Amino acid sequence: MEMMNWLPEHSAALQDLRARGLSYSEIADTINATFNTAYTRNAALSRAQRMGLAGLDRPEPSLPGHLELPKPVLPELTRIGRLRDVQAEPKLDPLHYPKIFTELVEMPQLRCAAVAPRHLSLLDLKPGDCRYPYGGDADGETMTFCGHPRRPGSSYCSPHFRLSRDPEASARPVLNDAWLQAVGAI
Template identity: 45%
Template sequence: MEVEQTGWPVEHSQALREFHARGMSYSEIARALNARFAAFYTRNAVLGRAKRMGFGDSDEKRAEKAMLERMLRERISRSGSSESRMSDTRPAGVILSEFRPPKLPRAKAEPAKLRCVEVSPRRLALIELERNDCRYPYGGDEEGEAITFCGHPRRKGSSYCGPHFHLTRAPVIALQRTVSTAPLKLVERNEIFQRATETHPHGTNEAQEAVQSCEGAQPAIA
């Protein structure tokens, strides 16, 4: 049996390295070495030999390291199982980003009806305008298009002529009012009731009957 200078046989050092790689504690390594080679190693002897071999650390650090490695393996296994479940629920080769909600058709807005005036603009340039000329602009909608002005005599108190003055104002909508005949009918009913009360002073039933008979005889007020 080949023996190293430290007194440890080569087979014992190789077994120590093997047990250490398995994550066994130094006490467990000492018992395993004693059982395999009928030796009498202690925990401290095994720890000292492991340090001289370059991989010796305390049992607490090795336990912490083993725990971290175990947690890492569990996390990898969980992520792998979740990815497998996701791959089972979608067709092969399909990317989730390709699933987009369908675009709903938008209702086309009707173009606004523009008001116009029955006036033929003179289309004067800005430097050609006189003091009393209409300043209503034309053109300039497209790039490079010159802006001209109406040039007709303007309305008093305004920068525009009469047609363009009304064009820049909101159209007036005539309001149609419905005249109610309810107040008139109420006044007539009160007058009839007073006359019936004077005719029948002993009770109101006869007066009410007289009012109803008069209402039935009168034509409806439009």
């Protein structure tokens, strides 16, 4: 980056042009044309800040409507005769702020397989044993596993495999209307 020193004449011209209400781009162009320099808009702005000229008292834009913000478009009100001053509540994004349920949800009746588990620990399981878990729900309760011979291509024995695969539930889509409504997506 090339260091440019502002001469006192250039600084005086900057102060004078700023007082006339020119933009910093116009100030840089005028100083460059007058003194045969190569100042940029940012150089003029930085110099004005160092001189204490650049502040909140920004002059009006040189182009009409340049800094005007667009006015919000209000929807047509057909049923309401007048607008009321209503403060809009911020709407939460359901994907970032999940809904908190305060009502009690009734748990479905659990199904069970018609098999008496062997209740093996994880260390006692062999490669061909069923890994369907039992227990471990409460704090400090040990978890055991079924331990019967497992079905080929599965981690479970045949009764536990059928228990873990509900044909009705697997036929339904995962994102059904009830789930989407629960998370506030619809």
